[in-house]
Amino acid sequence: QIQFIESGGGTVHAGDHLRLSCAIVGVNLDYYNIGWFCQVPGKEYEGVACISGADSSTYYSDSVNGRFTAARDNAKNTNTVYLQMSSLKPEDTCRYYCAITRGRMDSHTQCAHYLFDFWGQGTQVTVSS
Numbered sequence: 001q002i003q004f005i006e007s008g009g010g011t012v013h014a015g016d017h018l019r020l021s022c023a024i025v026g027v028n029l030d031y032y033n034i035g036w037f038c039q040v041p042g043k044e045y046e047g048v049a050c051i052s053g054a055d056s057s058t059y060y061s062d063s064v065n066g067r068f069t070a071a072r073d074n075a076k077n078t079n080t081v082y083l084q085m086s087s088l089k090p091e092d093t094c095r096y097y098c099a100i101t102r103g104r105m106d107s108h109t110q111c112a113h114y115l116f117d118f119w120g121q122g123t124q125v126t127v128s129s
Helices: none
Strands: 003-007 010-013 018-025 033-039 046-051 058-060 068-072 080-085 094-101 123-128
Antiparallel strands (some): 094 123
16 A cells, blocks of 8 residues: 655745655655646646656756755665755745656656646645745
8 A cells, every 4th residue: 555644844934945755655666756746726736846767857847947856865765755845935835745656757748647646645835925
């Protein structure tokens, strides 16, 4: 059974930074693509960042490129992924989810929520102006 343990969300001011963590139990992440997605009520999931399992290529949405960094803890036997969020803006306010899926990922177009099979419970990030 795959389990997700997400943490790191909170309420911050514009310009601050946060680091979201997602520990994933029950899989070998070497065989999965990893995604971070964001959803506000009433809207579809937005792909924020994705990491290819095959070659660790990382894809970012235009809105976060240069401010957010997605990474995987490469320590042996550690299945934790991170989303380092810097220079936060009020428009970054969202519930952030980590997700995984198998398969090919070689472009940003595959950083799409409908391609991901397993999801965490999400963590809320609120940025005040």
